[in-house]
Amino acid sequence: MFRRAVCPGSFDPIHNGHLDTIERASRLYDVVHVAVLVNPSKKGMFSVDERCAMIEEITAEYGNVKVESHQGLLVDYCRDREIPAIVKGLRAVSDFDYELQMAQMNHGLTGVETLFVPTNPTYSFLSSSLIKEVATLGGDVSHLVPDLVLRRLTERIAERRAQPTKP
Ligand code: PNS
Numbered sequence: 001m002f003r004r005a006v007c008p009g010s011f012d013p014i015h016n017g018h019l020d021t022i023e024r025a026s027r028l029y030d031v032v033h034v035a036v037l038v039n040p041s042k043k044g045m046f047s048v049d050e051r052c053a054m055i056e057e058i059t060a061e062y063g064n065v066k067v068e069s070h071q072g073l074l075v076d077y078c079r080d081r082e083i084p085a086i087v088k089g090l091r092a093v094s095d096f097d098y099e100l101q102m103a104q105m106n107h108g109l110t111g112v113e114t115l116f117v118p119t120n121p122t123y124s125f126l127s128s129s130l131i132k133e134v135a136t137l138g139g140d141v142s143h144l145v146p147d148l149v150l151r152r153l154t155e156r157i158a159e160r161r162a163q164p165t166k167p
Contacts, residue, residue, distance in 0.1 A: 002030040005085040005115070008074050011036050011051045012044035013149045014058065015131055017123030021089035024117055026062040033083060034059065038071040045132055045156055058146045075110040086112060089119040091126070136160075 007022050011034075026032045036051050044051070048069045059065040070077045074086065086106065088099055103114035126144055135141045135153050142150050 004031045004033065004081070004083045005029040005087045006033040006035050006074070006078060006081075006083050007087050008035040008037055008077075010039065010042070010044070010128065011055060012128050013046055013051060013131075013145065013153065014055050015123070015126050015128060015145045015149070016143075017089060017091065017119055017126040019058065019146065020120045020123055021087065021117050022059060022065065023062060025087040026059075026064050028087075029085075030064060032062075032065050032087075033077075033081065034065055034067045035074065035077050036067070036069045037074065038069055040071070046152070050152070054146075054148055054152060057148055073109070075106050075112055078112045079110055084113060086114045088114060088116055090116045091119045091124045 005025055005028070007018075007025055009018060011018060022032060022034060034055050036048055036055070038048050046054070052067050052069055055065075056067045059067065068077075078084070078086065086103070088103075090096060090099060099114075099116065103116075106112050106114060123144075131141050131144055132153070136157055141153070145153065
């Protein structure tokens with residue numbers, strides 16, 4: 001019987017803070033699922049397939065990470081795959097209220113447990129939105145994301161700049 005956990009998120013795109021949590025989970029569990037949750041009302045910088053492909057390539061070295069996208073409730077993803085635990089990184093106290101709410105809701109729905117990993121303080125201020133904003137405005141994010149993500153971010157920003165603006 002494999003011990004399984006899931007690290008869920010939007011991952012638009014994955015950054016070093018996410019990766020720290022996934023790597024630590026991969027040392028605690030036999031199999032770690034990374035679930036890229038689809039939010040149809042949000043248009044991301046990267047498509048869900050692009051996010052999954054980046055995560056797959058970056059986490060391949062851990063040897064026990066499985067990447068999938070999912071549309072719908074996280075508890076359904078867990079139930080369908082017999083995953084008893086959700087692992088989340090907690091960056092700061094400000095994350096706690098919302099994370100606690102989600103953990104309690106998810107536990108109430110199906111009994112799935114949530115385990116919180118304190119984020120490495122080096123990455124406690126990181127979010128995908130900030131990284132996209134800083135990179136789009138020309139700031140250096142090379143120390144905050146894996147090399148592959150940096151390359152894809154740079155390409156995507158250049159593509160967007162090259163697109164004619166609509167009147
Ligand atoms: O990276 P994010 O956007 O902070 O991740 C939030 C995410 C995707 C993990 C959360 O919104 C989620 O679990 N969404 C799936 C839909 C769901 O199960 N909603 C009920 C949560 S109690």
